[in-house]
Amino acid sequence: MAASLAPTRWADLDRLLLRPGNLVGPGFEPGPELLESLQNDLRVLVIGAGGLGCELLKDLALSGFGHIDVIDMDTIDVSNLNRQFLFRMQDVGKPKAEVAAERVMQRVKGVTVVPHFCRIEEKDVSFYQDFHIIVLGLDSLEARSYINSVVCGFLEYEEDGSPDQSTIKPLVDGGTEGFKGHARVIFPGITPCFHCSLWLFPPQITFPLCTLAETPRSPAHCIEYAHLIQWGQDRQGESFDADNPEHMKWIYDQAVKRGEQFNISGITYSLTQGVVKNIVPAIASTNAIVAATCALETLKIATMCSTGMEVYMQYTGTEGIYMRTVPHDKDPNCIMCSPGVPVEVDTTCTLQKFIDQLLKDSRFKLKLSKPSVSYHGDNLYMQAPPVLEEMTRPNLELSLLTLMDGKTSGVLNINDRRLTGVLRVRVTFKEGLDSVDMDTAGGG
Template identity: 60%
Template sequence: MAVSQPSRSRDLDKLLLRPGHLVGPTFEPGPELREGMKEIVKVLVVGAGGLGCEVLKDLALTGFRNLDVIDMDRIEVTNLNRQFLFRLEDVGKPKAEVAAKRVMERVNGVNITPHFCRIEDKPDIFYSDFGIIVLGLDSIEARSYINKVACGFLEYDSDDNPRQETVIPMVDGGTEGFKGHARIIIPGTTPCFECTIWLFPPQVKFPLCTLAETPRNAAHCIEYAHLIKWNEVHGRKSFDPDNPEDMQWVYLEAVQRAELFGIPGVTYSLTQGVVKNIIPAIASTNAIISAACALETLKIISGCSKPLSNYLTYNGVEGLHIKVTEFVKDADCLVCGPGVLIELEKSVTLKKFIDQLEDHPRLLLTRVSVSYGRKKLYMQAPPELEKDTRSNLDIPLFDLMNRVSRDTINVNGMACKGDKKQSCMRILRIAFKGVDGIADIDMAGGA
């Protein structure tokens, strides 16, 4: 007598088709919920590396059918030991495209759209099309950028409560060797990435005198070639860590430097790791963190269980250690908070408003551009737009805002952080003296 095989969605059905005691307030079990996840919800996976490959596979097997994946990298031989969607014949091909193809070959009915580009190449409106964003990134800068874009869509009501229709949740995963984390970010409710930026330790920096005069290990030789020798030889040509020819040049220079001082251990893989600040990845850690990310994505979208609250850490160095920590949202966060309140006279021109932003003690912005709704009020670049919008600088901001039926202004600029300028996205609240109501201003930009 033939024994029927259990359905692949058997365990998922137990979560989505039955009521429970730990479900979210909006959970309504039934086939409609399961089909809605398949047909309606769009999920964006950012990153198609070691963690991204696992996340893409797990989300497809969890029942999500409309997925997008974005990654700017091409496959390298060194990726093959842990990025299981790739084969030797894929070396040199875009990660996003190959990962999407392989998952669609193995999971029936899933549709994955790949995007082979930088995350900054996509306009903000691209990210607004997704119900949730899952991050499988390896850099603080990339996480910060996506966080600021997603929080840029957030709007608050008159009581400073987030408007739920403007919230795009994020699930962030990260791994370093045997360690990893998974966290959820609900803009306006949980801490955003900027609220907890202090969690990340400062990057290790070597004194230039050590690199130039007394190198003691392989990393010193590599950083000498990268930070000192490159500029001596190439002048103004900037080093591109994603260009194999540039990386090969640094590697060969580092080898020569190491031989001169009798220092062993310089390899091409180590050169990549030092220059790009890469920590060796372990496949099992990626699988564990990916499973946590996929589960949290399912819980947030379906409400089948209460989501993580709100930061999970995993440590597999000695046995198995998992801990959940609840971090608190920064009420004064310039990215996800209600915003800095600025009071203006109705007569203040757009130019004077921009000058105030540059002098504001909490903002300290430079090269500010302003758009309101779909209308560009003033743009620093490109030159054609600057010329077209220059005439608005002498018009009162109040008049410009009244010409567009919208309450949100986008302000782009560069903010100083320490000794360098970084991308910024800020929310301001504008109150005009003698006028009831407050207008929200979203500030976004890049260095």
Template identity: 50%
Template sequence: MAAAAAASSGDPAGAESTGTVPATAAPSLADQYRSIDNLLLRPSPFGNETGSLPNGEFEPGEDTKARLLSEAKVLVIGAGGLGCELLKDLALMGFRDIHVTDLDTIDLTNLNRQFLFRMSDVGSGKSEVAAKFIMERVPGVTVTAYTKPVQEFTTTWFRNFAVVIGGLDNIEARRYMNEALCELVVRDEDGDIDPSTIIPYIDGGTEGFRGQSRVIIPFVTACFECTLSMFPPAQGFAMCTVSSTPRKPEHCVAYAFMVLWEKERKGEKLDKDSPEHMRWLFDKATERAAEFGIEGVTYKLTMGVTKNIIPAIASTNAYVSATCALEAFKIVTFAGQTMNNYHNILADYGCNCPTYPLERSPQCPACGPQMSVNLSVPRATTARELAEALTSMPLPVVDSEPITLSEVMIGSVPDVVFATAGIKGGWHDRSKDNADKPLSELVEDGQQLTLRGPELTEDTVPRGASVTVNFAD
């Protein structure tokens, strides 16, 4: 997408337009971001290093300001209710290299709160329209748009960013993003983390008058997977109930969605952003409800069940987005104390906005303990000798106590290099022919092999165990 930015405009935010704004004289960079000088150019008693979650030391001056304006690259995932607010906040507070991805298109129902879009944008891609709008309104800001789900980006691609902010509406995308950033963390031979490989993830979410923002620093704070139990299970419907004895209006919508569409419009792909398709589902759900004497089927409910839409309120989006953008600003500049680490807004219960630290889970499959053994051995070392070495000493476990193995299986099923006699499943008999073969005939130099053993469980090494064989000669 072209990065050229048009000049700022005085066009009122509520006016309907195509996004094209009249040109005016663009302010200088110094004038445009003068408001942040008091935060970045003067000493502060509340620098990042003074907080309970320090991740850097604040050094006031032009270098820090330049890091924000010229060097920091930020990724925003989602260009919906939260995403629109985030793009606006980030652009106005000094982030000038912003990337945004969203695969959704703009729907008429988005316009009441997703203020970067206009009536003429309905049907267009959210990320592309949002990027164009921001670049026209905020001179000097480059917003690069992508139109694919976050799961389609390679893990290494995220290394390009100083911070990632999620404005997502589903659990699976959050889990993928969390796991990807955990995988990017590199440790040295002593197991110590290389801080330069840590990419903070800021997650925001809203539901009606409630919302949350949190800072996830991989292997330092609780990650998303650590706290997965905080989220209720996804709503589902038993097909026997939906098909034969519906009791709720949601069952009628689900029947129209899961049964009637396939039956009556077989081969036609359902477009959840199509008003015509949604109207068809609504009409069929209404007929189904009338047949069973069920009330409460509405067009809004039809969209909610079909698209799993979470109720959105503009002011909640604005609040949560502001907290996320502020944390990104503090993480990049170190000009303030990083939030530690979970902030909640419960506006339906008054002004209740607590902040508290979520704790890491020792059984987390994303950031929990992991055994990663590096062995340097002669090429003539046999598979049996490798197994004896692995069971004769305590093996290091990242973020936990060492473990001594009583039995071991080296390699993954079915390509098992060798298994000792006590391993269940008959793998010792299947691999015993390899026992006295040199490792140089069985594995490559530097090859990583999975380890299995009775002491290696989901509780002790939730991220698994492996040995890397390096030939010393």
């Protein structure tokens, strides 16, 4: 054991882990067992080995965590080197996860970092189940949403509507842009999940195609015209690759020509790259601050050695420094983390009609294609395999109210190949909905 090699190695951390305190988390029990469990038992997954990921691996290893996995599909680029301190010029082109894992293990003796050089969707959902805490160092909303749906899929509720504690998989998330960033802690079912507060992420700026084609006014308009319209016209059949310098140069040259034609100046190669690749400015200090905030919260979740932060921390470093936490509310009807999305159903509704109603419901648009339905662990209708489909098919013509034991409301679990996890639907039966609702409830 590394700890026994150097008994005073964790002296600073031990202040927090061995001593009782007054401002600590619920159930905090100081003692050497805490460090032992950090070193031996707890497994943490870091998603992303970029600006935040590199910092996170260092921070977690130096917070006593002994078993860390890291997953990233990217390879190292020269432009990473101003902040991703685990990488060197000679590493350019190598997988980030592998280089990062090796460097941290070399420096921090006793820690095991297992790299996964792949996309997050390539891993089976059960892969994520094996970790106690998942820490996100990502730059895309899509990837965050995916992981959110995975952990919300693990969540189960008790009969009384309270979340089953053993199914809560904590997520810690960080994000940065220039001098700004955020850190947040998500306990699915207890604190708001990503889907509850999607509004926190600003919408992406896109230009109307008619502006690009007919009335360009800015350098970005010229660049996007070359990128989105001209490439397809002039280089048919070739797919555009933003990492191919010849492709980027072509876009730049075309944009400059278009700029000359429309009297628009200020088109540079750097701006072309920025617009086409949607580059977000990034610096070492913000990444360090946000990642360490996330790692410290991870340590608090694992040991309860201090009070946790409120839901969401906002960081702004442009004018002085603002670091404040904001308590957001959960969306009680969230399709990801709520005990059940409310759906009103007519008392005479059959299971088949109910499934049709779900497919028309705008809240589940693009999320459902062939839903299977279960109630309290019983399969009411299964789309596959064929044997089960055949067995449950007769239920389709039965009244849903009967299938749900005549109760006036209850939660159904919906599974669908388009869903990462399960969709919980809280059905409430109402009389006389049928005629009015079938058109409106479905809606757009």
